[in-house]
Amino acid sequence: MKIKICDIILIVCLTLLCFIPLFFTGSTGKYATITVDGKTKAILPLDTDTSMQIDDIGTVVISKGKIRFENASCPDKSCEKTGEIYKEGQSIICLPNRIVIKIDGESGVDAIAQ
Secondary structure: OOOOHHHHHHHHHHHHHHHHHHHHOOOEOOEEEEEEOOEEEEEEEOOOOEEEEEOOOEEEEEEOOEEEEEOOOOOOOHHHHOOOEOEOOOEEEEOOOOEEEEEEOOOOOOOOOO
16 A cells, blocks of 8 residues: 555644644743742742842742742752743642642733633
């Protein structure tokens, strides 16, 4: 059985359609909520470059509208490996230290509720 040009075009179109949602999901967040042990530690705006030391656990750095975790005291450093986040709904989670950094927007309403 030979592959025809129509088959190739169909495969390419379907592949491209699979990637379209990646470009339209998640808008840029306005602030980051830092939670330690289930309690809100800080709510930081992403438009201001800053850094914050969280107890003896590590440092949260905001730069150019993105937030990342540095110098974590956990053994696996998975929270550092997450890298920078900036879209609504993204989060950095450090299980050993029980820290969650989550990006939020202004509305607080997700896409499903809209």
